[in-house]
Amino acid sequence: MSDTRATAGVGGAHWAWWTVAGFAALVAWSAHGTRVDVGALLGAEGLGQMTAYVAGLFPPDVSPPTLRDAALGAFETFAISFVGSVLAVGLGFSLALVASRTVLYRGILYAGERLAPAGRAGRIGIYALARGSLNALRTIPEILWALIFVFIVGLGPFAGVLALGVHTAGVLGKLFAEVIEDIDPRPIEALQATGASRLAIIVYGILPQAAPQFLSYALYRWEVNIRAAAVMGFVGAGGLGQRIHVAISLFHEHQLLTLLLAIYVIVTVVDALSAYLRARLL
């Protein structure tokens, strides 16, 4: 009911009704296709099984070897996410510069002196190549990158670092390029009036303006990456994921709960850290 009322003002009641009906049909189709069985899940048996499983997780295993292992895994996960994010910022930033039209060939930087047609075509080519690589990096999911890097550099956390770095570079590169292209042109005009070179304008006019946004995006991706780093281990790329994989596969329920708590702690710590840094810096 309330759905239709709010959207009615935007596109007319007709549009809203069709959307709601279409959406309901889609959900029904999906429920059928994914064999969702809410009855079985919430029925007496399903609910009983679930409760038994959750109850079976308790109490968490707090023996010193497990705790040490969980702490080690949490630390490794943290390290993977941190180094991976740093790598992504470096890689993403370099690609973003050549994936920004306003840096390469058009807009205010090039308003005064025109590029020669051949030079311009070359720069458009570089731009297209950079955008294309960013798309490719982003399309391949982290976990698949992890599989690929395990194949290339072998098992261990380094493969996880590379996977996160490369995938996140694709995401950040696109966001960074958008920030650069959307920048306020006035300070740049002012710099241009003083006769500054293009490089100087980029370094002193564009980047200082974009830096806070860059940082905010990088911190946000770090929050995403701590979660991703926690699952890298499922394909052999180190961290807590590897230990969780073993614990689930071998039915070590109490250890599993300890490891899940470790994920919870490390994710919460990184979220809080990132929020604190963002509030301080911006």
Add this chain to the structure above:
Amino acid sequence: MVLAISLREAGVDPRLLVQSDAVGNAARFVRGMFPPALGVDFLGLLVRPVIETIQISLMGTTIAVVIGFPLGLLATASLMWRGALHERTPVARRALLGGVPYGLARALLSVFRAIPEYVWAFMFVRAVGLGPFPAVLALGVAYGGMLGKVYSEILEGVDSRPIEALRAAGASRAAIVLYGLVPSALPHLVSYTLYRWECAIRAAAILGFVGAGGIGQQLALSMRMFQFDEVLTELAVLFALVAAVDFVSGRIRGRLV
């Protein structure tokens, strides 16, 4: 310093990247991708997983809304115990009926979203067996946690004047939620949900790596059998799928907000 310790802990060793068998493996991988597998049989094999991926993302997002919305309401401070709505409620009552459910909902949401969907999926595969169903549950729980948190932030930020007017007119708490809070927040709620759906399609694609259906299961299979030409085709399909969903969702969001 954090970086230095992390570098060591993460086993970073750039030499690994340039040693001969790393380069050889990378070359084998890239060479193996071309030409992509485009046989009719193989493409036919991909139709079902693609459809399944879309269904998982839709159903997962729906369950996430079902979990996230009520918890999001409970996790909204201005609704539960703070601000104009509660000026005249006694403190003890406010703490018991507002503060306690509020705290519980917050805690639950934070647990739901702190555990990655991938780990949820692995646990649900153990609980309900292989197939798309565990993926739906995993997305529902993990994204329910995220939606609930963001819903509560959106509801928190709603302009309080219409609500105060409703209250002055003597409206009940439920009526205030239904007619004051939800309608004014709705475009933002729907827009964020659609954004989450875009993420869900990506997530649905990788959950298959633990046996939870969809295109990811096919991708993991091809990768493990070193059929890199199939990997390339599957990636192209995934790319098209994600781009299509982004486009649809972007169009709807553009009309909403």
